C-alpha cells in the first residue's frame with residue numbers, strides 16, 4: 001500500500017507553462033497563484049493515425065503507467081485560461097487539424113479527466129515497491145537540485161515573495177509529476193533558496209542602494225537621503241541580506257504550506273549573528289562560481305585562463321561547502337528506504353558526501369549537461385575529487401551515450417577503475433552508468449501551444465507580418481556554446497549561396513539571457529559578436545523593406561514563443577555543445593500540422609535521440625547553408641513523414657516517462673547489485689574483545705592491496721618498516737599463528753618477509769607453503785602437468801607485443817600478465833580478449849583457472865587456490881570443539897581472496913569467532929563479513945590487537961564508521 005501523499009492544498013497552480021524552455025515557465029505543482037487548465041493526455045487527430053497521441057504514451061512507459069499520468073493531481077484546477085467558445089474554431093487547413101485537439105472534444109476531455117485520488121483509485125496498483133520487495137523502499141523520492149523553483153524575494157517581517165524561476169523547466173516538470181497524485185511516489189525537493197533579493201528595505205546609514213543578491217552597492221542619487229552633516233564619517237559598508245530566524249522559518253513554512261511540505265530550502269549563509277540569530281548573506285553568487293565558471297565551462301569544452309591560486313581555492317572551498325550543506329539538509333529529512341535523486345553539475349560531490357554518512361542509501365545521479373572526453377576532462381585540477389564525488393551514486397545517468405562513455409573512460413583513465421558500457425567498478429562496488437535523454441511534459445506543451453486563443457492571434461499576426469516569406473526560427477540562451485554566431489554566419493552563407501531566397505526568407509533569432517550567471521564577461525563578448533554579425537548581414541543583404549535577420553535579445557512571452565515555433569518553416573539549432581536542447585523538442589510539438597523540418601546540430605545531446613532531424617555540423621557553414629535550402633524546399637510528403645517520426649518520439653519520451661524510467665532502472669540496478677547488504681565496517685570493539693578472550697588464534701593475510709597499497713610497479717610494492725614491525729609483533733605471540741597467503745612467488749615473499757621466522761608463507765595462490773620457523777618450502781603442485789605454461793606464455797606474449805606497457809610476470813607455477821602501465825582502456829580491452837582466448841584454448845585442455853586480478857590476468861592450476869590453503873590451515877588446528885582456533889582473522893582485497901572467505905564460511909568453525917574482512921568499499925560484492933577501507937586501516941587494526949600505541953587513526957575511523965571509539969575500549 002502506498003503511503004498517503006501529503007495533503008495537497010487547495011491551490012491553483014499552473015500547468016499553462018510547465019515545460020517550455022522559453023524561460024517563462026511556471027511549474028504546475030509548484031506555483032501557487034496562477035490558474036490554468038489541467039494538462040490533457042491528448043486527443044486523437046482524425047486522419048493522422050501515424051501520430052502517437054499523448055494519451056498513448058503509457059504504452060511505452062516502463063513503470064505501470066496510469067493513463068492520467070500526464071495530467072496533474074488534484075491541486076490543479078480545471079480553470080481554463082482560454083475561452084471554451086473559441087475552441088472549435090480552426091484557422092487554416094493544417095491548423096484545423098491541429099486545432100481539433102483543442103476544440104470541443106478537448107474540453108470535453110478536460111472536464112472528464114477524473115482525478116485518480118478523487119476517484120478512489122488506489123496508487124498501490126502503481127507502487128514500484130511491489131516489484132522490488134528486497135529493497136525496503138519507503139516510497140519517497142528526495143530530489144536534490146541546485147535551486148528551488150522560485151526566485152525568492154525578502155522583506156523583513158513580511159511574507160516572502162515567490163516567483164517562478166526561469167529555465168530548467170523539464171526538470172521542474174519532472175518534480176511536479178513526482179509530487180502529483182499521478183505518480184506513486186511521495187516527493188521532497190531540496191534546493192538552495194537562490195540569491196535572495198530584498199524589497200522594501202530601508203538602509204538608513206547608506207546613501208547607496210544595495211544589490212542584495214550580489215553584495216554590491218549601487219549609487220542612486222535620486223533616492224539617496226540628504227546627509228545632515230557633510231563632514232560626518234562615510235556610511236558603513238552594506239552588510240548583506242540579514243534574515244532573522246523567524247523569517248527563515250516563515251519561508252520554510254510558506255514552502256511547506258504552499259507545496260504540501262515538498263520543498264525544503266537549503267540556506268547558504270556567510271555569517272551568523274549569533275546574538276540575534278540572524279543569518280547574514282553577503283556575496284551570494286559565490287555558491288555558483290565554481291560550478292559555473294569551472295565545471296560548466298570545461299564540460300562544454302571551453303578552457304578558462306588559469307585563475308590566481310587563492311581565488312581558485314576559495315571557489316573550490318565554496319563548492320565543497322555548498323555540497324556539504326546540501327548533504328546536511330538531506331540528512332534532516334531522510335528516512336531509511338528513501339531514494340535520493342541528485343541533479344546536475346552543481347552537486348557533483350553530493351553523492352559521495354551522502355554515501356559516507358549513509359553507506360546503504362539509494363542514490364541516483366543525473367547530469368543534465370555534456371560530459372567531456374577524458375582528453376579534456378583531465379585538465380580539471382579537481383578531476384579526482386569530482387569523479388569520486390559522483391561515484392557515490394548507485395546509478396549515474398547522462399543525456400547521451402557519448403557522455404556516458406566519456407565518463408566511464410575518465411573513471412578508468414584517471415582513477416584506474418574497471419569500466420564497461422554498463423558501469424564502473426569503483427572501490428569494488430558496481431556503479432551503473434546509463435543513458436536517459438530527458439523529455440518534455442509533451443501533453444502540456446501541446447495543450448499550451450494549441451489551446452490558447454492569444455497564441456492563435458499571434459500566429460496570425462506573425463504570418464501577416466512576414467507574408468510571402470519563409471521563416472527560420474532560432475531560440476537560444478546567450479552563451480557561446482549555443483552557437484548563435486555560427487548560426488548567423490551560416491545564414492549569411494546561405495544568402496550568398498542561394499540568392500534566389502533574398503527577400504523571401506527571414507531568420508528570427510531570439511537570444512535570452514544565459515542560465516549560468518558567473519561568466520558575464522563571456523556573455524558580453526557573445527553579445528558584441530552577435531550584434532556585429534546581425535548588423536553586417538542586414539547591411540549586406542537587407543534593404544529598406546527587407547531585414548533578413550530579426551534578432552530579439554530578450555525573453556519572449558510564452559504566447560510569442562509558442563506562436564513563433566508554430567509559424568516557423570524551419571527550426572535551426574546550431575549549438576556547438578549542448579546537453580539536451582528542449583527548444584528543439586518544443587518546436588517539434590508546435591509543428592504539428594505544419595511539418596517544418598528541424599535542422600539540428602550533431603553536437604547537441606538531443607541529436608542522438610532525434611534521428612529524424614536534419615543533422616548538421618555547425619562549424620561547416622556551407623553545409624548548414626545547404627541544409628537550410630534543403631529544409632525550405634523539401635516536398636510536403638517528405639516533411640510530414642519526417643515530422644511524424646520526430647513527433648512520436650517526443651510524445652513517447654516525455655518527462656513523465658523519463659522520470660519513471662530513471663527510477664525503474666535505478667531500482668533494477670539496486671536489486672541486481674544487492675546494495676542493501678553493504679558490508680559493515682569492521683567492528684574493532686568486538687574484534688578486540690574476542691582477541692582478548694581467545695587462546696589459539698589464526699591469522700591469514702593476503703599481501704598486495706591488503707598489507708601494502710597497489711602501486712604501478714609490482715617490484716615496488718615492498719612492505720614498509722611499520723608493516724614488518726607490526727607483523728613481527730603479532731607473530732611473536734605464541735598464541736598466534738600468522739600466515740601470509742599471496743599470489744606472489746617464493747622469492748618475493750622470502751626477500752621481504754622471510755626474515756620473520758614466526759610467519760607462515762604461502763606463495764603463488766597456494767602452490768607453495770613455508771611453515772613458521774621452517775626454511776623449506778613445500779611444493780603442492782609437484783605432480784602436476786605443467787605443459788600448459790608454454791601455451792599460456794605464447795598467448796601472453798602475443799598480447800604483450802600488441803599492448804604497449806604490458807609485461808609478463810613469470811613465477812614458478814602461476815603466470816601473470818600485467819597491463820597496469822598500458823593505456824587503461826586499451827589494456828582492459830586486450831585483457832578481455834586475452835581472457836577469452838585463454839578460456840577457449842588452454843582452459844579447455846588443462847585443469848587451469850584464468851583469473852582477473854587488479855590490472856592483471858593470472859593462470860594457475862585450478863586445484864591450488866587460497867581457499868584450499870585456508871581449509872588446510874583450519875584443518876591443521878582441528879575444527880572440533882576444543883581444537884578449533886577461538887579467533888580467526890582473514891583479510892584480503894581481491895577476487896582470489898574470496899576463496900578464503902568462502903572456505904571459512906564453509907568450515908565448521910563457530911562463526912562468531914571468525915572475522916573475514918575485505919579491504920575496499922562497503923558496497924563491494926564480497927563473501928567477507930566486514931570491510932576496511934585501505935591497507936593503512938589493516939595495519940592500524942593489527943597494531944590495535946598488538947596493544948601498540950601506534951594504532952594510527954583508529955579512533956577517527958571508528959567514529960566515522962559508527963563504531964565505538966578506541967578511547968572507550
Ligand SMILES: O=P(O)(O)OC[C@H]1O[C@H](O[C@H]2O[C@H](CO)[C@@H](O)[C@H](O)[C@H]2O)[C@H](O)[C@@H](O)[C@@H]1O
Pocket residue numbers: 702703704705709710711712713714715717741742743744745809816818820853854855856858894896
Ligand atoms: O595475492 P596477492 O598478494 O594480492 O597478489 C596478487 C598479485 O599481486 C601483484 O600484482 C598486483 O600488485 C602490484 C603491486 O601493487 C600491481 O602493480 C599489479 O598491477 C597488481 O596486479 C603481483 O605482481 C602478482 O604476482 C600477484 O599475483
